[in-house]
Amino acid sequence: MSSPVPLHSLNPPQREAIYYLDGPLLVLAGAGSGKTRVITQKIAYLIQECGMNPANIAAITFTNKAAREMQERVGQLLQGGSTAGLTICTFHSLGVRILREEAKALGYKPKFSIFDSTDCYSIFADLSASVDKATIRSIQWLVSGWKNAMKSPDQAAAEAKSEIEVLAAKAYRDYAATLKAYQAVDFDDLILLPMQLFQEHPKIRDKWQNRLRYLLVDEYQDTNACQYQLLKLLTGPRAMFTAVGDDDQAIYGWRGADVENLRGLPRDYPNLKLIMLEQNYRSTARILQAANNVIGNNEKLFEKKLWSDLGHGEAIRGTVCRDNEHEAESVVMKLLADKFEKRSKFSDYAILYRSNHQARLFETHLRNNRVPYVMSGGTSFFEKSEIKDVIAYLRLLANQDDDPAFIRAVTTPKRGVGGTTLEALGTYAGERHISLFAAAFEEGFAQRVSHRQLEPLLQFCEFINRVEQRALREPAGEVLNDMLTAIGYEAWLYDHEETRAADSKWGNVREFSQWLAGKGEKDEKTLIDLTQTIALINMLDKQNEDSEFDAVQLSTLHAAKGLEYKNVFLVGVEEGILPHSSSVESGTVEEERRLMYVGITRARQHLHLSWCEKRKQGKEMYPCEPSRFIAEMGNDLRISGGKAAAEPDKATSKARFANLRNMLGSGES
DNA sequence: AGCGTATGCATTTTT
């Protein structure tokens, strides 16, 4: 992101967007047009100039990272001024906040658990045993889609067409009941439940409408139907909001995000004001021209043309490579040559690709050349098994109905509670409709198992009770450390893993516990308070702060949205990869084109594309064609063969390009 | 039979 800019340097549409308060406002902000600046300045304006109470303003983002960045920038703008009560958070954390406060109205305890997708997967797996994994995954996928589309289990069942949909609709009902029994919600519920709550309880809705009087929504094109509905209910008839988005950067359609929400906005709010931010402060004119050319092939909602006064800039280059191995080698060589020539930093370079597995070859070649790199994505900190182990304990402390947490905690580390005991406990709990934890204490259950089975189980439950008592009062860090010692987690790790793996895992646990302890101290929160929010926090944010060391960035196109780099290598620009073959089949090439657009507009000064003539897949080589998007970029593109050091052979590359255009000219729809 | 390694294979993944 660009650095904060003094107010006088705002351009007229930016200024208009900030000062406009007469009604609902939609800001169509092109890539690099300063949308974050508009949102943050508007918050500052509302507080400082309009005298609005910060507690009545909420800015909603999609990622923790975006929220944090916005917090920081607002903090800088309002130095000394008060931001007390100001809400800047993600959709999901706003949902949590609403649910914690209004849990009773929905039949939930305020200390409900939040299940991540792995937890939810195992519920579906238990529900429909003897079904293969792929099917379970599609069931989970379908149910999530229904929730985002606000379909109830009944509706889903009624509308189910295929066999798998019928199966999924059946699972949906049981799944919802199971979650409720565990006093747990999934990520989709964090939006769906507040929305339903507002629909069914006008009083509660009014209360929140009164509290959050002005709403600012970032990345509006990424909202799904349910989020849109929640926003509508939250803003109410006053409709005081600013939505900021870019239909050309809508790349999450496959996850339920619906650009229709952008189209629907003028319909639902006839007095909607529309402002376009078209001046780009990031890229050279050449890069923007190519981006405009590509995106011009999409059916447009709103006509928008980016421009910049940063000069024409370097030529966009394209490299045809013999195969993917050669592509990786050539990109790394070109990167190093460019770095040497310009005396730039590694962190000025990004290698962007369509899908994760493409990164692998680039990683090897970067490593071979001793080039430092960081990769976005990968398993998030909270998905790591050792962290999930610890979190299971925390979840159980806060919510003893959380059966999955109970099972994980009671069996990790092993303490003499095995499968048979748990099965008996599960059966008993199922008959009585109580949680595993509660069942363990019942006389009726005690009669069904032996003393040897019961004893360790009760010891565990009593241990949890004791820790819970402490967790309500004493400092979070201390309680957590004592608990880890008491369960012997470190020793267990070193018993079950190789020393190196155990070192890393225990290191992660310690990092996590220190981080929690620090957070507990800073916000004066107990361990149980903290547990309520950790499901939503991503420690990658923290890693980003730390990792300001000089390294080449490797990233998927999706993960690169919102970021910018001086030099971008966009690799694997081939038919079947970008656009991805399955998108071509499912007729969603427009979203792939937006992905290409996002990729192009990440570059500030230098854009380099590459594609292969052949690609190794398995042990066979398959022929490839350059992406249709190459031709769509226009002819301001300097294409050369793949030989790393050689001068481009102008004659052949021209001929090749002509061929390419002929080839693509006919096949386009 | 069961476990452990080898090999093959991938859409994208904010919460």
Add this chain to the structure above:
DNA sequence: TGCATACGCT
């Protein structure tokens, strides 16, 4: 990289 499947070893 990470997961799933298959094969081979014990």
